């Protein structure tokens with residue numbers, strides 16, 4: 001029983017906020033809108049929602065089961081379950097995915113941090129007196145200047161990693177709980193304000209249509225793969241984050257309910273971000289497919305002509321930086337818990353080693369306009385390459401393996417026992433439905449999307 005002595009989150013509400021803190025991040029506010037824009041809008045959103053329901057949630061519940069049952073990191077958990085060594089590869093792939101994501105995530109988080117600073121300096125105050133065309137041009141130039149310099153984006157990335165490392169070194173409960181519990185609700189309120197303001201703009205109707213009206217002719221194998229990859233990225237799945245986090249859950253936590261609450265809240269935040277951004281795109285005549293800069297080129301315009309606009313803008317980027325930071329805490333926790341528990345490193349050493357590697361390689365991802373901008377591998381820059389390999393390949397493969405492991409290999413009684421909190425919850429029917437989806441629907445969808453993407457079958 002000695003492994004039960006590991007720290008746990010203090011209460012159910014702390015479990016929820018910490019897990020939501022991992023899920024909600026740049027994925028909602030930056031990646032969801034930019035991918036929706038780049039992949040044609042409604043049909044992509046629709047596909048994404050299906051992926052959350054039939055792939056994301058079943059995989060999330062499975063990870064919760066593995067993590068809480070074993071109370072181990074993503075590699076140790078499979079050892080603890082006495083699984084064949086092969087299954088540990090899920091944990092190893094997870095450690096690699098964490099690194100790949102952090103390489104570019106820390107870079108985008110650096111842009112967000114720098115925007116907090118820019119808004120405090122009042123860089124966007126000029127927008128109030130500019131015409132629409134001028135304002136759209138100003139935000140675009142500001143973005144290029146902020147991320148295009150050879151040095152400053154890297155400096156911001158270093159600041160991001162310093163902040164994250166300090167919080168992680170302070171420990172699980174104190175560090176993660178305190179921040180997520182207080183600030184996530186505030187971010188939620190601010191995005192709602194942002195959305196309401198955006199709905200008063202002239203482009204509100206075309207913006208909403210773009211987001212919610214599916215045009216299925218826009219679907220292609222790569223669009224479907226992108227939606228699937230986003231579902232994994234969004235809910236922090238297929239790479240051990242949720243295994244690691246749920247290893248800190250309390251015994252009383254209802255794993256089904258937590259997963260539903262996290263998935264629904266997370267999706268609401270993403271949709272709200274879309275509602276805040278696309279009306280701006282259509283009001284100011286911008287391109288929905290503006291790419292990674294979309295968030296940074298639109299949000300300053302939402303607040304440009306309203307009272308206290310600059311203050312709200314600062315608050316928006318500040319709270320986004322907090323969401324990005326809590327998501328990074330969970331990302332870093334995967335390799336850190338691995339180094340501590342499997343390689344017997346001290347917590348401080350593990351954090352420093354992980355952060356060091358991230359900075360060393362992460363520099364490759366600073367914006368395409370900077371020094372590494374021209375290096376292209378397999379048609380992609382480092383930024384896109386790291387993103388593609390992690391979200392669209394490794395995490396869905398991790399998810400496939402997790403669904404096969406829990407659906408077919410793990411002891412069924414054990415699974416039912418853990419999901420019902422040792423018989424204290426009356427949820428047999430729910431468990432049955434979940435296991436059926438996990439065994440038949442989830443793996444089948446994942447395999448079909450993969451085969452479709454490499455051209456072996458045609459949807």
Ligand code: PHE
Nearest residue numbers: 023025026027233234236327
């Ligand atoms: N879910 C986070 C976001 O949307 C990113 C993340 C991915 C965090 C994987 C942990 C693990 O921003």
